[in-house]
Amino acid sequence: MANPLYDSLFGAHAGSSATFLKTVDGDEWTYARFLALAVRMAHVLVDRGLVPGDRLAAQVEKSPEALALYAACAQAGVIFLPLNTAYTVDELTYFIENSGARMVVCSPPARDKLTPVAKRLGAMVETLDGDGSGSLTGAAKGQAETFATVTRAPDDLAAFLYTSGTTGRSKGAMLTQENLLTNARVLADYWRFTDRDVLLHALPIFHTHGLFVATNITLVAGGSMIFLPKFDLDAMLACLPGATTMMGVPTFYTRLLDDDRFTADLVAHMRLFVSGSAPMLAETHERFEARTGHRILERYGMTETNMNTSNPYDGDRRAGTVGLPLPGVELKITDPETGETLPGGEIGQIEVRGPNVFKGYWQMPEKTAAELRDDGFFITGDLGHIDEDGYVTIVGRNKDLIISGGYNIYPKEIELVLDDQPGVLESAVIGVPHADFGETVLGLIVAEPGATPDLDAIAAAAAARLARFKHPRKLIVIDALPRNTMGKVQKNILREAYAGLFAPAGD
Ligand code: MLC
Ligand code: AMP
Numbered sequence: 001m002a003n004p005l006y007d008s009l010f011g012a013h014a015g016s017s018a019t020f021l022k023t024v025d026g027d028e029w030t031y032a033r034f035l036a037l038a039v040r041m042a043h044v045l046v047d048r049g050l051v052p053g054d055r056l057a058a059q060v061e062k063s064p065e066a067l068a069l070y071a072a073c074a075q076a077g078v079i080f081l082p083l084n085t086a087y088t089v090d091e092l093t094y095f096i097e098n099s100g101a102r103m104v105v106c107s108p109p110a111r112d113k114l115t116p117v118a119k120r121l122g123a124m125v126e127t128l129d130g131d132g133s134g135s136l137t138g139a140a141k142g143q144a145e146t147f148a149t150v151t152r153a154p155d156d157l158a159a160f161l162y163t164s165g166t167t168g169r170s171k172g173a174m175l176t177q178e179n180l181l182t183n184a185r186v187l188a189d190y191w192r193f194t195d196r197d198v199l200l201h202a203l204p205i206f207h208t209h210g211l212f213v214a215t216n217i218t219l220v221a222g223g224s225m226i227f228l229p230k231f232d233l234d235a236m237l238a239c240l241p242g243a244t245t246m247m248g249v250p251t252f253y254t255r256l257l258d259d260d261r262f263t264a265d266l267v268a269h270m271r272l273f274v275s276g277s278a279p280m281l282a283e284t285h286e287r288f289e290a291r292t293g294h295r296i297l298e299r300y301g302m303t304e305t306n307m308n309t310s311n312p313y314d315g316d317r318r319a320g321t322v323g324l325p326l327p328g329v330e331l332k333i334t335d336p337e338t339g340e341t342l343p344g345g346e347i348g349q350i351e352v353r354g355p356n357v358f359k360g361y362w363q364m365p366e367k368t369a370a371e372l373r374d375d376g377f378f379i380t381g382d383l384g385h386i387d388e389d390g391y392v393t394i395v396g397r398n399k400d401l402i403i404s405g406g407y408n409i410y411p412k413e414i415e416l417v418l419d420d421q422p423g424v425l426e427s428a429v430i431g432v433p434h435a436d437f438g439e440t441v442l443g444l445i446v447a448e449p450g451a452t453p454d455l456d457a458i459a460a461a462a463a464a465r466l467a468r469f470k471h472p473r474k475l476i477v478i479d480a481l482p483r484n485t486m487g488k489v490q491k492n493i494l495r496e497a498y499a500g501l502f503a504p505a506g507d
Contacts, residue, residue, distance in 0.1 A: 006074040188221045
């Protein structure tokens with residue numbers, strides 16, 4: 001095949017009058033209409049001088065046009081680098097610089113702020129708005145309707161997704177055509193997706209879940225999506241009757257369950273509900289089944305590996321587990337100290353190997369070597385065990401990570417900002433239980449001797465530098481950070497002490 005990813009996901013639907021996307025305002029995109037736009041966008045990329053292997057960073061609102069940009073990159077052999085719309089200019093600067101992006105596509109209002117940064121880093125700027133307008137679609141108008149798809153090998157890079165690191169520096173996970181395509185095919189088959197499926201899509205499209213799981217599976221199966229700009233409870237309730245499947249993070253499910261309009265009747269026709277990206281409480285599974293009669297199918301994945309495990313479609317979907325390794329994925333539990341495989345049932349670090357596992361972190365050979373073994377096993381940083389039936393349960397994390405509403409937040413990045421502020425001696429950022437987001441961010445500050453840190457000023461400084469979802473929901477000054485004999489901060493003690501801060505009333 002000339003370009004496995006493009007040919008399988010997009011090219012296979014050339015000229016098809018079947019529906020691919022429906023938006024809330026009633027706009028319907030056939031595959032043919034979508035692909036025609038992608039082709040014209042691919043011409044713009046080439047006209048601007050992009051060549052295969054160049055990186056294109058996109059911080060754009062979710063829209064059919066934004067998705068067409070992903071298809072255009074695949075067709076032109078350009079590496080697609082989608083970025084969270086919440087990122088600040090500081091954060092974006094790092095991603096553009098680190099990736100060496102040659103083009104940045106942003107929303108029109110962000111253009112003025114980003115242009116000087118992009119110019120300094122040698123990147124061009126184009127715009128694309130949530131309504132599909134902007135310089136990119138403007139330039140695409142009148143472009144040729146056919147494009148000679150650029151040849152790519154399975155091992156060629158298709159996308160970079162940045163994941164934060166324990167040192168505070170984000171790492172660009174390099175994903176190949178094969179990583180994305182094999183995983184999409186396995187999942188579409190495992191979850192029985194067909195061209196009759198209509199997926200209710202309310203996830204962002206700058207992460208694995210919304211882009212590579214939800215969208216790629218739909219494309220592989222030739223199905224369609226109801227494409228919501230974001231999760232909105234009223235819109236979800238209005239659109240569920242027209243859908244056959246839904247994917248979401250646990251917050252989607254708890255929000256639906258907290259609304260009385262979400263009834264068994266509303267979803268009686270649905271074929272499948274999938275959850276992932278963050279742990280789902282067994283209680284949520286149970287409430288969902290009691291309310292609707294459906295059992296949510298929980299799966300487990302990550303940016304570096306796409307999806308690793310899934311509960312079965314037909315068999316027993318076990319609440320509190322993430323199911324079985326997917327076909328083609330090897331999963332083992334190892335001793336974090338020695339790396340030796342542990343006997344069944346014992347808790348250790350989860351390692352995975354398979355065609356889904358990424359190629360490494362962009363220009364970070366040491367970090368790659370620390371997490372990706374020579375034999376191809378990737379050390380996920382998650383802790384878990386496997387039961388006698390092969391089901392995997394995640395019990396915790398061996399990495400200092402907070403997952404809030406499905407977004408990953410690395411405390412170190414926030415601690416570096418807090419430590420910089422006047423009157424702050426040191427800080428510790430932890431995740432504490434939160435009824436809506438699962439976990440939320442708490443900042444604990446130790447003052448310099450004699451100083452009284454101005455918490456409002458500190459919060460404002462954090463807000464200027466970090467995306468909104470990373471902001472500590474609360475800052476508290478404490479006398480000292482608990483440390484063990486090695487001097488390491490004992491975050492477990494802090495997490496226990498503040499566990500009740502945002503927990504639901506009565507817990
Ligand atoms: C929004 N806010 C968040 C937040 N999302 N704060 C913390 N955590 C989050 N996840 C901010 C908003 O900016 C807002 O700020 C305030 O919190 C409350 O906003 P909201 O209106 O309640 O939030 P909403 O916009 O509805 O978004 C919540 C959400 C969204 C859960 C719908 O975060 C979401 O779509 N999450 C999905 C993330 C995802 O796709 N993860 C997959 C990663 S891939 P203010 O200023 O108004 O207070 C991966 C691999 C795998 O992990 O296995 O899939
Ligand atoms: P990300 O880096 O955004 O891809 O997040 C990946 C991390 O999300 C994993 O390493 C897990 O810690 C977590 N995760 C994903 N799916 C699940 C799940 N079903 N249950 C628990 N944790 C999950």
